[in-house]
Amino acid sequence: MRPGFFDQPVEEVARELIGATLVVDGVGGTIVETEAYDARDPASHSFRGETPRNAAMFGPTGRAYVYRLYGLHWCLNMVCGPRGSAVLIRALQPMAGIERMIERRGTDRPRLLCSGPGRLAQALDIDGRLNGAPLSEPPFELVERAEEPEIASGPRIGISVGTDTPWRFGLVGSPYLSRPLRFEDRAS
Template sequence: MSFLGQGAEAVAPALLGGRIVSLVGGERTVGRIVEVEAYTGLDDPASHSARRIGRTARNEAMFGLPDTAYVYLIYGVHWCLNVVTAPRGEPEAVLIRALEPMEGLPVMARRRERQRDLASGPGRLTQALGVNGSLDGHPLAQPPLRLELPRTEDRPSRIGVSGRIGIRRARRRPLRFFEEGSPHVSRGPHARLDLEPLSSQDLPEPPLP
């Protein structure tokens, strides 16, 4: 099984410190992943692929290969970027919630029409990277949108854990993971849980690039 096919709950915290590289529109923008949420498929009532929903045109990408982008629209305004993280036919994915801007900050600021909070939130980061629904189902191993797994030196030393943000079902499940102390983590109401932070040493190791 590939690293990215181990399931959303296992893969999500191990993505922290990785990078999303966008060449959309011929402009390079890069962000380091600092916040994610896991959606664990058929038995997760908050997932778009929950058993009560089934397989639809909207969530089709979730049933594809691991390392595929699942991009969807919320509130008719904001695109959200997810990474498929289970074998084909097992619809699990990790929502990328926040990035630390690394490259192409002027491009991000122009797209966002502001200088601050460029990628602190799922809708903000897709706008900053130029991501939209045309990239739904895109293989994240190739341009114009790539996922680079974290190197050992890029991984956070302490990983916070909480309930997920902006959902009503199963919001207390400890499936939101974030880099503790990062100013780029999104803000929003979430279920605060009395949990110890994770250590990156306890997570599965991505393959060497």
């Protein structure tokens, strides 16, 4: 990613990550769905301030914030600006290391390999050991999109507060989204 990419406002980073390529130790694909969270957002882990669990969200930018959801599923976030902000990577289109994804996920259905943050983390073997790791160094490889895709935005999902904030971004027409976007508001 270009220098300063993760220093942008969180919603811009979330939008610009759509179409980028994410690979972890040779396994990954094209990011097709993201959600943005910042410290002013009641749905964000950083809303009540810094804790040992969410410390990675408070910087530096360009690092992974990995947490466990409901004690079961790992989730990958990318830390960005302003302080206390991160982008949840919700889904990607599998492109590299698909056989390893199939082994890790126990399914050969392409749509089910990385559609949802827990599935994505399992397919890419992401867990707590990567919390705080720089996204610009192995095992991560993150490549900016070559062209601007058609993006839709809508309300985030899987949260109980801040549900009206339209900070969920998705690649229009992608069959790999975790769920269809409720609104087809074009974000680009």
